[in-house]
Amino acid sequence: MSAVMAARRAPVGPMLARQTWAEFLKLWRVPAFSITSLVLPVMFYAFIGIGQASEEVSPHVTFGAYFLASMAVYGVANVMIFSFGISVATERGMKMDVLMRATPLPPYVYLLSKCITAIVFAALTLAVLFPFAYLAGGVRLDPSAWVTLATRVLLGSLPFIALGFAIGYLSGPNSAVAVINLIYLPTAFASGLFFPKQLLPDFIQRISPYLPLHFFGQLGWDAIGAPTSESVSTDWFYLAGYGVAFFVVALWAYRREESRKFS
Amino acid sequence: MTPAAQLIDATKRYGNVEALKGVSLDIELGEVVAMLGPNGAGKTTSISLLLGLRKPTSGKALLFGLDPDNLDARSRVGVMLQESGIPAVLKVREIVDLFRSYYAKPMARDRAIAMAGLEEKAEALVKELSGGQRQRLYFALAVCGDPEVLFLDEPTVGMDVEGRRSFIERIAEFARMGRTVVLTTHYLEEADQLARRVIVIDRGLVIADASPKEIKSRVAGKRVRFTAAGLTDADLEGLPVTTSTISDHTVQLLTNQPEAVLSELFRRGIQVSDLEVSGADLEDAFISLTSHRATS
Numbered sequence: 001m002s003a004v005m006a007a008r009r010a011p012v013g014p015m016l017a018r019q020t021w022a023e024f025l026k027l028w029r030v031p032a033f034s035i036t037s038l039v040l041p042v043m044f045y046a047f048i049g050i051g052q053a054s055e056e057v058s059p060h061v062t063f064g065a066y067f068l069a070s071m072a073v074y075g076v077a078n079v080m081i082f083s084f085g086i087s088v089a090t091e092r093g094m095k096m097d098v099l100m101r102a103t104p105l106p107p108y109v110y111l112l113s114k115c116i117t118a119i120v121f122a123a124l125t126l127a128v129l130f131p132f133a134y135l136a137g138g139v140r141l142d143p144s145a146w147v148t149l150a151t152r153v154l155l156g157s158l159p160f161i162a163l164g165f166a167i168g169y170l171s172g173p174n175s176a177v178a179v180i181n182l183i184y185l186p187t188a189f190a191s192g193l194f195f196p197k198q199l200l201p202d203f204i205q206r207i208s209p210y211l212p213l214h215f216f217g218q219l220g221w222d223a224i225g226a227p228t229s230e231s232v233s234t235d236w237f238y239l240a241g242y243g244v245a246f247f248v249v250a251l252w253a254y255r256r257e258e259s260r261k262f263s
Numbered sequence: 264m265t266p267a268a269q270l271i272d273a274t275k276r277y278g279n280v281e282a283l284k285g286v287s288l289d290i291e292l293g294e295v296v297a298m299l300g301p302n303g304a305g306k307t308t309s310i311s312l313l314l315g316l317r318k319p320t321s322g323k324a325l326l327f328g329l330d331p332d333n334l335d336a337r338s339r340v341g342v343m344l345q346e347s348g349i350p351a352v353l354k355v356r357e358i359v360d361l362f363r364s365y366y367a368k369p370m371a372r373d374r375a376i377a378m379a380g381l382e383e384k385a386e387a388l389v390k391e392l393s394g395g396q397r398q399r400l401y402f403a404l405a406v407c408g409d410p411e412v413l414f415l416d417e418p419t420v421g422m423d424v425e426g427r428r429s430f431i432e433r434i435a436e437f438a439r440m441g442r443t444v445v446l447t448t449h450y451l452e453e454a455d456q457l458a459r460r461v462i463v464i465d466r467g468l469v470i471a472d473a474s475p476k477e478i479k480s481r482v483a484g485k486r487v488r489f490t491a492a493g494l495t496d497a498d499l500e501g502l503p504v505t506t507s508t509i510s511d512h513t514v515q516l517l518t519n520q521p522e523a524v525l526s527e528l529f530r531r532g533i534q535v536s537d538l539e540v541s542g543a544d545l546e547d548a549f550i551s552l553t554s555h556r557a558t559s
Contacts (some may be wrong), residue, residue: 008338010367018364022353029352094348102314104338104408107364263318 012109019105019113025109027083027121037082037125041075042132048194053137061226064137069220070193071129072153076122077188077216080160080182081167083118088168089176092257101262115161122157141224149223156216156236159243162250163212169253187213212242265328265441267292267412268313273322275308276376276466284309285322290445292411293440297355297454298447300464306447307345309464310416313445314342326412341410342457344400345417351390355381355400358389359407366408378433379403402430406437413437415446419453431456463552471552478552485521489514490537502527 021259027033045067051066091097100110130146133139141149163179169180188194190204191213208214215235218228228235266289270490275283282306290296298306311317312324315331326336349358359376363369370378376385379399384392392400398418398450405413415434419427431453437458438444448454450545455475463471463478471478487504490512518524522541528535 008335008367010338010369015364018361022350022357022361025357026350026352047467091348095346096348096350098316099344099347099349102316102337102340102342102344103362103365103416104334104340106334191423201542228338261314 009104012106015105016109016113016116018077018117019109023113023117024120026087027117033082033086034121035080037075037121038128040078041071041125041129044074044194045129045137049133050213052139053139057087058227061224062139064133064139065128065141065224066221066226067131068137068139069149069224069226070217071133072126072149073156073213073217073220074188074193075125075129076153076157077160077213078184079122079125081119081164081184083121084114084161084164085167085171085176085180087114088165089171089173092169093173098261111165118161119154119157119162122154123150126153137217145224149220152219152223153216156219156239159212159239159246160216162246163241164252166246166250169257189212189216190214193217196237212239215239215242264292264358266290266325267294267327268405268445269323269325269328270309270319271325272313273309273312273319273324275312275317275426277321282467283312285318285470286464286467288462288469290412290443292443293436293441294460295444295458296446296460296462298445298462299448299451299454301449305467305536306464307416308467310414310447311444314340314414319475323505330379336406339411341405341408341411343405343418347401349389349400349404352388354386354388355392355403356385358400359403362404363407366410368409369407370409375403375407378406378436380429380433395422399421402404402433410442412443412445415444416500417447417449419448419450427453457519465552485518486539486541487516487518487521487524488524488537488539488541489535491533491535494502496531498531498533518533 001122049064049067049071053062053067055063055065057063101107130150160212167176167179167183190200190208191197192200192208193213200208209229215230215238218230218235219232219239222232222235223230268290270286270288273283273286274281286305286309286310292392298309300306308317312319313326313331314325315324315337317326324331327339329336331337353361354437355376356372357550359372363375363529369375373382373385376382379402381396381399381403386397389397391399398421402415402418405415413434418434419430422430426448434444435457444457446453446457459474460468461471461473461478462555490510491514494509494512494514496509499509499514499516502516502518503520503523504516506517508515516524525538525540
């Protein structure tokens with residue numbers, strides 16, 4: 001009986017591959033997302049980073065390298081929050097989720113495909129930013145430092161997937177962009193991703209060390225050899241804590257939606 | 264044999280609104296069933312319960328004897344819903360392939376696209392499709408998994424007469440493959456053309472469940488139509504009819520006793536011209552079934 005039933009279900013592997021490809025195209029073909037994700041970090045790097053790229057911010061660390069780490073963190077977290085937040089909110093608005101729910105697509109395959117797509121996009125962002133910093137910013141790092149930076153930034157971005165997911169379920173399709181910008185941009189500034197924290201207003205300097213992007217930024221700066229205020233394991237610890245918190249909120253928001261729409 | 268789809272004394276309440284007030288029905292494999300009823304009667308709610316999109320407040324909904332949320336059950340079902348979105352920036356070919364991947368033994372992509380008559384549009388983006396083409400794409404997505412049961416919630420809504428006619432033919436083609444089709448509609452001729460069984464739902468209750476032919480014979484079997492100048496509702500008072508409508512000078516009556524109606528009209532001295540007595544079609548039957556002042 002169970003063997004007969006199992007044969008009726010489609011294999012998960014090809015389904016996940018198809019779904020991921022579809023999710024990728026859905027983002028790739030929307031220039032407002034794809035251009036912004038790939039170009040914005042490079043653009044900020046060109047405006048802010050290049051002019052003073054060779055100046056040392058601390059011994060043996062150039063501003064070019066420091067700001068590369070900042071923009072890698074900024075760009076990747078940006079992709080995670082936006083790709084998830086906007087696409088989930090839009091699909092809810094279009095009632096795409098209702099049709100999906102009536103198909104045999106398991107919900108976890110749908111979510112996993114979105115995560116994979118976000119990570120692929122984040123990697124693409126780095127694939128554009130790194131060569132740009134190398135060529136235009138003259139950034140020279142040990143090969144191992146490039147790898148460490150890329151790995152940490154991709155791994156450290158996972159909590160922001162959960163944040164994007166939560167925003168996607170909590171905000172409407174039209175307000176998601178605004179909500180994300182209102183949350184993300186100020187915290188990026190407050191975490192010192194655009195200019196040194198010493199220049200920020202006093203009360204923001206006091207909040208700053210508790211922000212998730214602060215810990216994420218530290219991981220990036222440490223990867224290129226800049227001194228940071230906490231150890232790398234402390235940064236991971238807090239970032240993981242934020243990840244769990246975001247995930248709990250996302251799950252709550254998801255359940256709330258389920259009980260409203262599908263009960 | 265386990266029915267393909269089953270509601271067992273199902274009720275559904277949204278806040279204070281009782282959308283279903285205890286509906287029981289079995290749909291067997293191979294049946295072509297039309298659920299008929301006015302807007303808000305509970306047709307979409309019934310389908311939603313059967314698909315697991317909504318949970319019954321009390322009673323049960325089963326797909327192949329399983330909870331409708333069960334993926335084994337869902338893998339045997341194709342669905343076309345009202346008001347559901349699909350990604351605008353995917354091509355027809357891509358989204359059909361996507362939906363095919365959800366099913367174990369889907370039909371060939373080109374065949375699904377051909378069944379929906381979208382061969383010319385396979386490379387078009389969803390956002391480039393017209394309303395009718397988009398509706399046909401939903402049909403392609405519903406059949407591409409080669410499902411045993413096809414659920415269609417008001418599939419032809421918003422289409423013109425020609426569009427509806429050809430769409431009905433596509434559904435009939437799928438049904439001829441021996442598949443089960445459950446559709447809701449308020450276009451009554453669709454039920455007559457497609458279904459061998461009609462379930463009439465009104466105000467959350469099943470008020471009839473029979474073949475189109477039986478439904479026609481059970482209610483207002485004849486339609487009497489004539490022209491008469493200056494007639495008012497008062498002139499028709501007391502006639503043995505289920506419904507009467509007067510528009511301009513044309514009077515239409517639905518009745519099971521056309522002879523009695525006519526002799527009463529003549530007795531009252533009403534001047535009748537262009538008299539026509541014919542068998543009621545399903546639309547007439549439907550009107551008298553759901554007519555709450557019906558007395559015959």
